[in-house]
Amino acid sequence: MRCAEHCEVVANRPVATNQFEIEIHCPTVALHAQPGQFVQMRVQSGYEPLFSRPFSVFRRFPERGNFSVVYLVRGAFTQMLARKKPGESVFVVGPLGNRFLVAQPANQVLHLLVAGGVGAPPLYLLAEELVQTGVPRQKIVVVNGARRQDLLVCQEHFAELGVRLRTVTEDGSAGAKGKVTDALKALHGRGELSGNRCQVYTCGPTAMLEAVAKFAQKHDLPCQVSVETLMPCGLGVCLGCAVKVRTANGTDYKRACVDGPIFDATEVVWE
Amino acid sequence: MRCAEHCEVVANRPVATNQFEIEIHCPTVALHAQPGQFVQMRVQSGYEPLFSRPFSVFRRFPERGNFSVVYLVRGAFTQMLARKKPGESVFVVGPLGNRFLVAQPANQVLHLLVAGGVGAPPLYLLAEELVQTGVPRQKIVVVNGARRQDLLVCQEHFAELGVRLRTVTEDGSAGAKGKVTDALKALHGRGELSGNRCQVYTCGPTAMLEAVAKFAQKHDLPCQVSVETLMPCGLGVCLGCAVKVRTANGTDYKRACVDGPIFDATEVVWE
Amino acid sequence: MSEVKLSVKLGPLRLQNPVLVASGTFGYGSEYADLIDLNRLGGIMVKGTTLHPRAGNPMPRMVETAAGCLNSIGLQNVGVEAFIREKLPFLRQYRCAVIVNIAGDSYEEFEQLAERLDGVEGVHALEMNISCPNQEKGGIHFGVDPEATREVVSRVRKRTRLPLIVKLSPNVTDITMTAQAAVDGGADILSLVNTFVGTAIDAKTRRFKLANITGGLSGPAIKPLALYMVWRVARAVKVPIIGMGGIMNATDAVEFLLAGASAVAVGTANYVNPHASMEILEGIEQYLREQGEKDVKHIVGTVKRCKPGNEF
Amino acid sequence: MSEVKLSVKLGPLRLQNPVLVASGTFGYGSEYADLIDLNRLGGIMVKGTTLHPRAGNPMPRMVETAAGCLNSIGLQNVGVEAFIREKLPFLRQYRCAVIVNIAGDSYEEFEQLAERLDGVEGVHALEMNISCPNQEKGGIHFGVDPEATREVVSRVRKRTRLPLIVKLSPNVTDITMTAQAAVDGGADILSLVNTFVGTAIDAKTRRFKLANITGGLSGPAIKPLALYMVWRVARAVKVPIIGMGGIMNATDAVEFLLAGASAVAVGTANYVNPHASMEILEGIEQYLREQGEKDVKHIVGTVKRCKPGNEF
């Protein structure tokens, strides 16, 4: 079930420097969105920018028919989005794409969620689902990374959830100084990843995804990556979101918007 | 003296349905603008719409370095303008164009100001100047017309000035029912225009200008018209604002933005 | 409210209304089936189809520009056999016309495609995408050379009884030359325009933004150019025209009809708003009512010179 | 802060910096003299000048489109004699290069214009606008026909010792053909692009929006197309290029330099922001500093292929 409709903005509040959480009334998304899925949003009436923008579903409030998205103000679109007031509307298409697959049996697996910047929201929804389905909190490790403190996303939410949270920033302004892979190495160094059955889920900038995927491969950990590409349509028709994947007889392109955004890390060809 | 600079919005208040007066801090325009002159304004950061928009200077507040413009919300630009808040900025180029020339000796002439819709603001500035320079108020007749009451502009301001105000609307929702030319005919019928030395100044939609110009010509009244055209540059370089005028040997094009916007009515070729 | 007639006849091709969706912008229809009622479309021009499956160009393949977008998808598609086997059965359920956009690198490929699709149930017309390199002529695009255009069209004409649409490239000095060549070759209908060749550069990285360097420009930016070409071609040839290029709303669509197109195709707008084609259809109907017109064909090509002067 | 070298040498033409203002968008300079310091411009390409004064086309002559504008001014200008008498003396006061954009309807008109301007003090170069109808060839535009281009350029070449710039029309199938023809004819420098032919229609009144029906498209909408043409021409010919088409800010200008232009001209942007050329000049300087470049000519034509993949 998905929809394409004008939806009312219920709230649009700053959550950190340059970061907002927008809550939108859209029963279809609120009821059906799964961790890792996204919506295409449109607020512009003209052609600046031309395309809609993809945002991961962050929280769902099915009782009141709302969902929310956390976004970082970067360019033309997110600036306009930040100006939206409750009562105004945004055009929403979604939920779109596939979801993170929870490794089974869920409560016997160490779930390692590796987030970079605005890659955090879908992993929050995943973490929440894991907690709600009874996975012990100590079995959920979130590595949340960003360049600087103010680019960290969903920190408080992960903290509130009570999962094991490892924060890393490249400049050391919050948590440990370094990259998410440093945190992964540390975990590995302490033996936390070996002996365990472990599943990695990651979402963030492409370079980070690649590094995490390589780390996982090296240590033989299964890994799901959520890729970021331009998404002109989000519906699988423009082929502008292609992701190179390995196939039986070479390589091929899959569409991030419908075949993804989540792929098995070993499937993706990193260039 | 003219400028091209980012200026602070001091106030932006609704003055009637869909009409706003925006007050802008711009000492150059505040000090130098003459009745009939205009400014080019830009609020868009992108290309929707591409061009700046021309607006007549409505009031000047030289002591505080401000001027104001009255505008009707019509399209993309004026919608954006209406959203501007005090403290924000607009890019202003001006003052531009020529001014209404006051017939001399000013206090012995009947000044007939004929306004249509958003043509009223520059005539208000002219009326104010006439009053300030000592022209008796009964020598200043303003015919203010529009299609409907809510499209009338500057009504209260003309009223406050104490000049003789004739209001006409096409649907009769304010003042007399009819067009500005009906009001002119009525004035003429009562003999007010004959015997008097009379000067007509008019600003409004092209069709109205033409009708007023023809009325003036028929009754041998000198008439200055302020024309409206698209004004891509306002500086005399694009030649997109051409106005066909009569010359010694035929016709030629003049530029509304620098040779006008005010022309002698007999000079303009109405097509 | 009086009924407005929307069905149109483009030579041998009947459409229930003049709103189609452009090739490459609507997949194979199924992608939109839960969002709009495909039965209400005039027709679906499916993604460009080649003889063999194609993987397409490396990423990045698309980039936004001012009021437009550049794409260099590189004809990624499943190939004609998989199209017939996997995509067509779904489309057969609907009553809108199914138009297969075909592209080949050689005369033979075009011939084989036409032959393969001729008589296949559920295919209502072929649209030839001739904006592709002609390998037999040293890689020059068929669509920019009148002689190659005439030749490839006449060869395809001999292999199919289906209504034949030829899609013109706008990257030419005089589009009426290739238009006439296509008609001479046997085109029943012309569609125009395909995308304009362009590029984009990232100043910061000092690199092209597209892996393929160049791409095709579509969207509102090209509307004035496309509209001009439709108007010129409509006056130069006798066959009906499907107009496209930057149609985002009903007003844009009406402009193409007034310029001389008998039907329109909605392209990039489908990405931006999945309902675009439906809103355009409804908007055309409303426009006709407002204008007191009873039949869409009565407005085709009726644009007049403007009155001189400055009336807004 | 280290000094960045901005002066450029375009064949025989030296410019103190690579930022010019495009013909028809800056009048005769005087219109901007109180708003910006003309001494800081690389050069001024004055309004298209013809042998005799021209009144231009009826109104409306300009219309906004998505991220662009169409114009059909019709070469309204004072004619070459009045230009020399009334406009040039003002320009002589400044140290920026004055480039006279000339347009003729015949070979003879072009020849006479070149002859008249040759040796006139204060004229630093000629720019031939060949996007005008060649009356001797049945009205076809010089600039879309390589042979006519070569012919008109070589005739003008014989009449002037001034640096000769030929301004290319983008309304062609292959711009490298006319570019090469202009070089063969003796062009020292190429400038591109002129405007793209287009039209606009008012759906409500069912009339064209321009009195002249068609106009030339300029502005951000055309930037991807202009950039592509500059890149292609830069690789095809050896003479330096002045790039233009939709340059609104320094980043746009840098893109043209990276694509292969040795200098840029700012057009429509002058209308929108009288300071545009100055901001672009400052922005280029800042860009060069950020990139650690010491000389603007070091970045000309240095654009590279992008890395494949999805890095943002």
Ligand SMILES: Cc1cc2nc3c(=O)[nH]c(=O)nc-3n(C[C@H](O)[C@H](O)[C@H](O)COP(=O)(O)OP(=O)(O)OC[C@H]3O[C@@H](n4cnc5c(N)ncnc54)[C@H](O)[C@@H]3O)c2cc1C
């Ligand atoms: C499946 C998916 C889910 C996403 N979820 C979220 C989310 O939950 N919250 C969020 O804030 N963002 C998310 N994004 C990214 C979001 O779509 C971009 O931030 C948005 O497009 C920026 O639009 P803009 O017009 O404001 O900025 P633009 O002007 O488009 O871009 C500004 C800058 O950001 C860069 N940029 C643009 N898009 C992306 C991108 N997709 N990834 C990395 N850099 C980019 C540009 O290169 C540019 O430097 C998601 C992207 C994808 C593909």
Ligand SMILES: Cc1cc2nc3c(=O)[nH]c(=O)nc-3n(C[C@H](O)[C@H](O)[C@H](O)COP(=O)(O)OP(=O)(O)OC[C@H]3O[C@@H](n4cnc5c(N)ncnc54)[C@H](O)[C@@H]3O)c2cc1C
């Ligand atoms: C010298 C001069 C002085 C002006 N002074 C004022 C003023 O003091 N107050 C004011 O409200 N407006 C004034 N205008 C008109 C003003 O420039 C337009 O209202 C403005 O351009 C509308 O911009 P927009 O983007 O909001 O609407 P657009 O989207 O540009 O237009 C919306 C609608 O208004 C029509 N329109 C646009 N421009 C004009 C115009 N110039 N004349 C008539 N109809 C137009 C369009 O055709 C369209 O139907 C003046 C115009 C000129 C030339």
Ligand SMILES: Cc1cc2nc3c(=O)[nH]c(=O)nc-3n(C[C@H](O)[C@H](O)[C@H](O)COP(=O)(O)O)c2cc1C
């Ligand atoms: C991403 C994309 C893919 C396209 N693929 C094809 C194609 O396969 N075959 C074709 O003939 N045209 C293709 N086109 C061109 C469109 O059908 C249409 O001619 C063009 O986009 C202009 O219309 P628009 O501006 O409304 O998009 C494609 C366009 C885009 C944007």
Ligand SMILES: Cc1cc2nc3c(=O)[nH]c(=O)nc-3n(C[C@H](O)[C@H](O)[C@H](O)COP(=O)(O)O)c2cc1C
């Ligand atoms: C209103 C207008 C008038 C123009 N007049 C001329 C002209 O007289 N001669 C000429 O060669 N180019 C003329 N041009 C073209 C510009 O010089 C330039 O080539 C074109 O506008 C593309 O650049 P831009 O997109 O930056 O405006 C004119 C352009 C505009 C918009």
Ligand code: FES
């Ligand atoms: S975004 Fe268009 S196919 Fe994926």
Ligand code: FES
């Ligand atoms: S508005 Fe450009 S010349 Fe008048």
